Amino acid sequence: GAGVSQSPSNKVTEKGKDVELRCDPISGHTALYWYRQSLGQGLEFLIYFQGNSAPDKSGLPSDRFSAERTGGSVSTLTIQRTQQEDSAVYLCASSPHPPVVAGVEQFFGPGTRLTVL
Amino acid sequence: GQNIDQPTEMTATEGAIVQINCTYQTSGFNGLFWYQQHAGEAPTFLSYNVLDGLEEKGRFSSFLSRSKGYSYLLLKELQMKDSASYLCAVRAGYSTLTFGKGTMLLVSP
Numbered sequence: 710g711a712g713v714s715q716s717p718s719n720k721v722t723e724k725g726k727d728v729e730l731r732c733d734p735i736s737g738h739t740a741l742y743w744y745r746q747s748l749g750q751g752l753e754f755l756i757y758f759q760g761n762s763a764p765d766k767s768g769l770p771s772d773r774f775s776a777e778r779t780g781g782s783v784s785t786l787t788i789q790r791t792q793q794e795d796s797a798v799y800l801c802a803s804s805p806h807p808p809v810v811a812g813v814e815q816f817f818g819p820g821t822r823l824t825v826l
Numbered sequence: 827g828q829n830i831d832q833p834t835e836m837t838a839t840e841g842a843i844v845q846i847n848c849t850y851q852t853s854g855f856n857g858l859f860w861y862q863q864h865a866g867e868a869p870t871f872l873s874y875n876v877l878d879g880l881e882e883k884g885r886f887s888s889f890l891s892r893s894k895g896y897s898y899l900l901l902k903e904l905q906m907k908d909s910a911s912y913l914c915a916v917r918a919g920y921s922t923l924t925f926g927k928g929t930m931l932l933v934s935p
Contacts, residue, residue, distance in 0.1 A: 817868035
């Protein structure tokens with residue numbers, strides 16, 4: 710079956726512009742996660758959705774970052790007034806159950822590589 | 827907060843065995859995951875441990891000691907395709923995962 714998909718795969722933008730990154734989770738997966746991965750760094754958690762609500766948005770680095778999820782499916786991560794330090798690979802993952810269910814793995818998408826010039 | 831440590835890089839030879847260690851400090855430990863990530867690709871799930879002991883899955887095994895805050899991933903009969911980054915991730919309570927920085931494994935002929 711189809712896995713997690715993300716678009717675009719690559720995005721180059723100028724400093725100060727806004728960008729939108731899209732994630733299509735696996736059908737039926739209720740949990741959705743956004744991570745950021747910079748060169749030489751681990752996966753940095755950004756935000757978690759259960760259905761359309763975000764019980765944990767503690768990882769968003771600043772108020773320039775926001776995310777929404779509609780219809781319990783597609784999610785968009787928006788970065789306003791991009792800065793060079795925002796350059797990274799943004800990964801989305803989905804899971805059939807919330808984190809309270811032990812041992813449930815997350816299925817990752819291929820990521821969006823964002824470059825801010 | 828949580829602290830997860832793994833070696834940055836390791837090298838090994840095709841056919842050999844390699845052990846990748848992960849140490850963590852967290853309160854309310856509730857499970858440890860290992861993921862594999864090939865360059866430019868998405869991480870894929872390898873194993874999950876929540877109780878002490880060894881979980882074996884083919885050529886890959888994962889071990890956990892909760893009292894020591896320690897886990898390892900054991901890869902046997904190494905193949906060239908095993909060259910990848912291996913990510914250790916810990917869950918505290920019912921929260922989301924915290925990932926280590928990953929261990930880049932290079933398998934040479």
